[in-house]
Amino acid sequence: MNPLDRFLSAARMEEPDEVPVSLLTSARFFSRLYGIKVFQFFHDPRVMLDATLHTMKRFPDIVFFPGLWADYGIVIEPSAFGSRIFWPEDYAPYVRGELLKNPEDIMGLEPPDPKTDGLMPFVLESIQYIQKHAPKNIGYLYATARGPFQVASYMRGPTEFLVDLRVRPDVARKLIDVCTETAILWLNAQLEIIDNPIGIFVPDDNASFLSPSLFETFGLPAYKRIFSEFDGLLKVYHNDADSTHILDLLEQCGFHVFNFSPATDIGTVKQGIGQTVCLMGNVDPVNVMLRGTPERVEEDCKRRIQIGGPGGGYILSLGGGPSMETPLENIEAMVRGAKKYGRYPISGA
Amino acid sequence: MDSESLRNISLKLEALDIQGTIDKVKRALDEKIPPFEIVKNGLSPGMDKIGEKYERKEYFLSELSLAAYIMKGAMELLGPRMKASTEGSLGKFLIGTVKGDLHDIGKNIVSMMLMSAGFEVYDLGVDVPDEKFLQKAMEIKADFVGMSSLLTTTMPSMGSVIELFKSNGIREQVKIFVGGAVVTQSFADEVGADYYGKDAMECVRKARNSIIARG
Numbered sequence: 001m002n003p004l005d006r007f008l009s010a011a012r013m014e015e016p017d018e019v020p021v022s023l024l025t026s027a028r029f030f031s032r033l034y035g036i037k038v039f040q041f042f043h044d045p046r047v048m049l050d051a052t053l054h055t056m057k058r059f060p061d062i063v064f065f066p067g068l069w070a071d072y073g074i075v076i077e078p079s080a081f082g083s084r085i086f087w088p089e090d091y092a093p094y095v096r097g098e099l100l101k102n103p104e105d106i107m108g109l110e111p112p113d114p115k116t117d118g119l120m121p122f123v124l125e126s127i128q129y130i131q132k133h134a135p136k137n138i139g140y141l142y143a144t145a146r147g148p149f150q151v152a153s154y155m156r157g158p159t160e161f162l163v164d165l166r167v168r169p170d171v172a173r174k175l176i177d178v179c180t181e182t183a184i185l186w187l188n189a190q191l192e193i194i195d196n197p198i199g200i201f202v203p204d205d206n207a208s209f210l211s212p213s214l215f216e217t218f219g220l221p222a223y224k225r226i227f228s229e230f231d232g233l234l235k236v237y238h239n240d241a242d243s244t245h246i247l248d249l250l251e252q253c254g255f256h257v258f259n260f261s262p263a264t265d266i267g268t269v270k271q272g273i274g275q276t277v278c279l280m281g282n283v284d285p286v287n288v289m290l291r292g293t294p295e296r297v298e299e300d301c302k303r304r305i306q307i308g309g310p311g312g313g314y315i316l317s318l319g320g321g322p323s324m325e326t327p328l329e330n331i332e333a334m335v336r337g338a339k340k341y342g343r344y345p346i347s348g349a
Numbered sequence: 350m351d352s353e354s355l356r357n358i359s360l361k362l363e364a365l366d367i368q369g370t371i372d373k374v375k376r377a378l379d380e381k382i383p384p385f386e387i388v389k390n391g392l393s394p395g396m397d398k399i400g401e402k403y404e405r406k407e408y409f410l411s412e413l414s415l416a417a418y419i420m421k422g423a424m425e426l427l428g429p430r431m432k433a434s435t436e437g438s439l440g441k442f443l444i445g446t447v448k449g450d451l452h453d454i455g456k457n458i459v460s461m462m463l464m465s466a467g468f469e470v471y472d473l474g475v476d477v478p479d480e481k482f483l484q485k486a487m488e489i490k491a492d493f494v495g496m497s498s499l500l501t502t503t504m505p506s507m508g509s510v511i512e513l514f515k516s517n518g519i520r521e522q523v524k525i526f527v528g529g530a531v532v533t534q535s536f537a538d539e540v541g542a543d544y545y546g547k548d549a550m551e552c553v554r555k556a557r558n559s560i561i562a563r564g
Contacts, residue, residue, distance in 0.1 A: 159457045162414035209410035286531050323501040
């Protein structure tokens with residue numbers, strides 16, 4: 001099996017020949033490896049493609065997810081609504097200030113038009129450039145949209161948004177509805193131009209800041225709406241905040257692969273949501289990958305494989321994106337760990 | 350009865366009853382209970398209960414953020430009356446999220462918990478340049494400085510702020526706290542911070558203990 005087949009087999013809840021290894025595509029990490037400033041990565045789709053291919057070539061056993069990706073961080077959706085975007089030289093762009101300072105600004109809010117608003121048309125062009133110029137054997141596979149809770153938090157302010165859920169629930173609901181609709185429109189706009197898409201990717205860390213009851217009221221309907229729109233595609237959800245308290249609800253959302261936080265215990269996840277959803281995680285990107293030794297990384301991977309691997313449906317990955325300065329020998333140790341301990345059949349710890 | 354009024358404030362806050370808490374604070378003021386007493390024996394025990402519920406996973410960040418909102422409302426009533434006196438203040442605590450980092454939930458919760466514990470909190474917000482920490486600390490004569498970072502790329506700013514305090518000769522006059530998802534005790538030691546808080550509750554406990562240690 002090649003690494004992508006292995007990844008897709010696990011995503012289908014099967015046992016591949018061995019546990020696949022995947023890392024999230026990361027502008028910062030790729031830029032470092034390619035020897036460029038992060039700003040340059042975002043500045044030119046040609047550089048973005050070259051830096052991505054360079055990293056893929058350096059680590060052929062790893063499936064970078066979502067692989068080829070016109071990745072502009074968190075700013076695409078907020079830019080389309082009119083948020084102010086700041087572009088640092090050596091970090092991902094971010095949203096500066098809250099667009100929706102006043103609750104009354106929210107009630108008249110409409111989803112943007114992906115063809116004309118903010119960075120969206122530029123990103124669509126980047127996707128077209130990347131898929132046209134990528135090698136024939138490397139496809140542009142996924143459409144990506146930030147989830148409604150992340151986008152809402154960036155536009156309203158994370159604390160204000162959480163307060164709204166209780167103090168002004170009608171306002172919060174309106175904002176979530178608009179952001180949910182935006183995610184669907186934005187995913188569809190990308191799917192229209194991607195030649196052979198196989199899936200969608202929805203990262204949304206801020207959803208785990210909600211209590212179970214708030215998540216059931218606001219989160220579950222929003223996610224069900226998004227994921228039910230895209231039947232026939234692989235649906236991948238990323239949330240690297242501690243989700244322990246909402247795992248049962250996340251299981252009902254309708255995604256196939258769950259990339260989860262190191263703060264969420266893999267044993268608990270495997271016993272619950274992991275029975276029906278493929279798990280992708282959850283090595284600690286900071287305390288193990290960035291600060292640990294290769295020996296520690298290998299040991300950590302062994303433990304996770306022994307818990308997550310049995311029965312299949314498991315992808316060895318980080319609980320978040322790789323930090324920019326992650327030692328390359330630690331990434332190699334991760335691949336080594338999967339080869340050494342991840343051969344199926346795998347028995348539990 | 351003072352204790353009854355203060356207990357009601359605590360219970361309303363613990364239950365995250367926005368209007369109920371504000372009404373009880375107003376009533377306590379009508380009863381001429383000193384604002385400092387209202388914070389110390391009404392709001393603070395309520396916040397302690399909320400902290401305990403968070404640690405037991407009965408409350409989550411959404412509830413802590415709401416508690417911060419209620420506390421803010423209560424302090425808007427009490428603050429002007431407390432300004433006239435420094436009675437009961439445990440010290441001036443300057444807090445902010447470091448340069449390039451926009452995460453504010455944890456920082457806001459720490460601010461609110463410190464406020465309820467009796468600290469005079471000066472919140473610089475997010476994306477705070479190093480010099481701003483120094484300038485404000487000097488201006489208010491801060492006793493404590495707290496820095497938050499949620500990103501590996503922004504956490505080095507904690508070290509550069511500490512260096513800035515050293516080079517301006519005021520490092521020994523402040524206790525420095527660091528915290529945030531990516532920060533660890535070993536990182537705190539590495540950059541020369543005095544304290545690391547793994548969450549808001551631990552930060553407040555350590556800040557209180559540092560005062561006891563100082564005597």
